[in-house]
Amino acid sequence: MQHDIHSDRILILDFGSQYTQLIARRVREAGVYCELHPWDMDETAIRDFAPKGVILSGGPESVTGDNPPRAPEIVFQLGVPVLGICYGMQTMAAQLGGRVETHHHQEFGYAQVRARGHTALLKDIEDHTTPEGWGLLDVWMSHGDRVVEMPAGFKLMASSEGAPIAGMADETRRFYGVQFHPEVTHTRQGDRILNRFVHEICGCAALWTSANIIEDSIRHIRELVGNDEVILGLSGGVDSSVVAALLHRAIGEQLTCVFVDNGLLRLDEGDQVMATFAQHMGIRVIRVDAEQRFLGELAGVADPEEKRKIIGRVFVEIFEEESNKLTNAKWLAQGTI
Template sequence: MTAPIDHQKVLIVDFGSQVTQLIARRLREASVYCEIHPYAKAEAAMAAMTPAAIILSGGPESVHEEGSPRAPQAVFEAGVPVLGICYGEMTMCEQLGGKVEGGHHREFGRAEITVQKSSPLLADLAEVGEDEPVWMSHGDKIVAIPAGFDVVATSPGSPYAVIADETRRFYGIQFHPEVMHTPRGHQMLKNFTHGIAGLKGDWTMAAYRDEKIAQIREQVGSAKVICGLSGGVDSSVAAVLIHEAIGDQLTCVFVDTGLLRKDEAIQVTELFREHYNIPLIHVDASKEFLGELAGQSDPET
């Protein structure tokens, strides 16, 4: 098997934020290879991918809720830079000996952080004493930071808006750098990955595509492949990528359940047969599916 290119990797530990995918997007725009894994599987992901840096995402829960997510302790013992975003900062503080209060400290929307101390995390951004616009979205509030951390920036509602343990390269930010409402958030993330973690930024989607095509060719060889096609993004991308790798060794099967949008089944078949020239078997099973679903109004029951 052809060995994949050994890109430097960033692990994004997902605590359920609605914008976790945006973290990955910003990193990929900066030519950084990254993977998102749920917090419950993060330790296994660390062992498998040996990340050069770790980002803890935001999340909807309070660190004070029973059973609320925590980062694996291995995250803080790996010897790599760690960036906690919003909930990620909260749980990092709580796990490393700081104190977080829940309840009545909600801060949502546009805010200004004031830089109190220089840090490589804020390189090429606001200077000490200057303000930087960010986007806040949190309910808990840090009231004491762990030993070894310093305050880097504050806001009217967050005395610990940015904190840093420069020795261990642990950083926490109370806002969301991944969203467009934090205008220079992409620079903060790049400061973390390139400046602090020392990543080269050698990943591109084009190279990833070529790498995957080569892997598919080697894995499939001269065999035939069947791909179940729904017409959605995931199966469509998989089908096109596989077809680029092995051509007409691939046959797609598209089952029309009758639950797609009007004329969408026609669009799917035309797209794959006429535009991509992919062998496609179209099965119209709409009568069978709709017949079995007669009288049902709630798909969850």
């Protein structure tokens, strides 16, 4: 049975943290589809996205300032788990009835937090254990504000020297907040924490894998293209090469690649492109030897930007000339848009 690899999805709301893209990367590395959107994403769009969980990122603003960024209220009404990271935890606390203050003891860099309360998010995840049996985590902090009063329904999940409330949890609603950054490698157990959130707490399956993405793309291409023919501009670079391989697997001989050899490639690179795609992979490739045309257009031009524009223009002209000869083609494929 074909699974929808996008069905188990996480929504990441970005409050401007320098680490937000890392959150998305960690979630995808866990095999879960996610999308990153601004913190003020429209509530209807959030509901339509239908996430299985929401992550609120960190950010440079202060919850205690005038008109600070706030998570859309719908986030806390969807009935799905929510994880607040750094600023995300602070706005969660403030919006749900807790209290946040700016404190003179700020934390930037390595810190050690003690896990408390045996919560679903942190239970049995630790870097060290004290003689008393307390679990300790080596983490990365970056904050000036801190939560000083948790909202009703929350319990203490972690604490550090600089943040007595370094983590909080409402297990009933599955709301969790951590003052540290699990997405960075300096938080040694960060991957385990995020994996536990998306898999065990949110219930997402690991469907977003390279193999599944390829098969899903092939199925989509076949449904879209049908029996039509497709033209692809092949340069030999990563983007167009991946598209060529993917299209060939999907539609075989319906694909024709046009390789414009401008004479500016590395030594023998043009021959390597033909050997890889035409000879070894069996893809239909039209090689256009356009070296003299390109060099003629570039003769006497010294400005790099002007050269770039000339190369782009001449490539388009040659590609259009060749593609116009392929009268049965209905689709144009590109590796880079």
